Amino acid sequence: MNNKDENLKELLNKFYAEAEAAKAEEDILRGEQIIADNPAPRPDAQQMRFVKLQVNAELKRTAKTEKLSRWRWALTAAAGIVIAAGLVFVHNYQFRDERPASIAEIPKANVEDSDFSFDDTELELLAADIEAVEDEILALQLGENGTEWISADDIEIELLEINEDFWKG
Amino acid sequence: MEKTDSKDLEAVIAGCKRRDSESFSKLVDAYSRRLYGFFYRLSGDKTTSDDLLSELFVKLVEKIRHFHGGNFNGWLFTVASNIWHDRLRAKQRDDKAMESRKSQLELEAQQKRLSGQETEMIDRLGRELENIDEESRELIMLRYYSQMGFKEIAQSRGMPIGTVLSKVHRALARLRQLMEQSSDE
DSSP states (O other), X not given: OOOTTOOHHHXXXXXXXXXHHHHHHHHHHHHHHXXXXXXXXXXXXXHHHHHHHHHHHHHHHHHHHHHHHHHXXXXXXXXXXXXXXXXXXXXXXXXXXXXXXXXXXXOHHHHHHOOOOOOOHHHHHHHHHHHHHXXXXXXXXXXXXXXXXXXXXXXXXXXXXXXXXXXXX | OTTOOHHXXXXXXXXXXXXXXXXXXXXXXXXXXXXXXXXXXXXXXHHHHHHHHHHXXXXXXXXXXXXXXXXXXXXHHHHHHHHHHHHHHHHHTTHHHHHHHHHHHHHHHHHHHHTTOHHHHSOHHHHHHTTSOHHHHXXXXXXXXXXXXXXXXXXXXXXXXXXXXXXXXXXXHHHHHHHHHHHHO
């Protein structure tokens, strides 16, 4: 039953001297012939039937498990969709009277009176920097800067730095 | 597959991957004899071989999907070899039980020898294989039953080819010597 594609002699010659390789080949072939001459018992017909029954049972079990798993996945996905849809519906229902149908319907006073204070320190700093730059631009436009002339390029560079600092955090 | 060409084998494997019962039945018919022989020559026990054969085919239901072409014989016998190693490890965890089984087998063999049934009842090769170290025994059986070449065996076991070659050579030479001695007695 040995592998017919294998060139045993060539292989042995790589590892043994010529005479040793020939002896090793003989030992291997004769040893394997002994195994062939003393066959192991075969599985009996009853055992073969039993193996097939077990395989079939395993096939059924696996198919059932996979089916259940697919159902479970589909149910989880469906439940997720239903919950998401429910949340959207509830949200829409709760705020349906409070929400204006269009921007035009928002009372102007609401917008003007709104106090958009920043909770975020970073945003506050940015706002302060922007204000400072705005002041400088204004001063520049009004010629109030005296001898300290700031060019538009300098302002742009400063704006870029502020922007970069902000995003670096 | 003993009498099946490679196209048939491919079809059977494809069927098994689709979890087709008929394809598995063909696979059992085609490989059971050799796998059983492999397990029997390693365990020396019919009941263990029966168990291992069932275990292997049941595991193949899942494992066959991991076969992505190449030498199916080699792949299948590597799975068989791993199952055998798992069994050995499990056995080693229960040394006491193993010892008692061994002495029971020795007692049975002795009784059979005494009753003059040795040649008919006791597998001479199986007995002499007991005198070969476990690893070499597995290598020679893997080579014989799987029809793998030395190179494939070396790859499958993660061993240098020279080591496999030398172990198989020494073990087969020793087996031949033992068999000749026992036939002279």
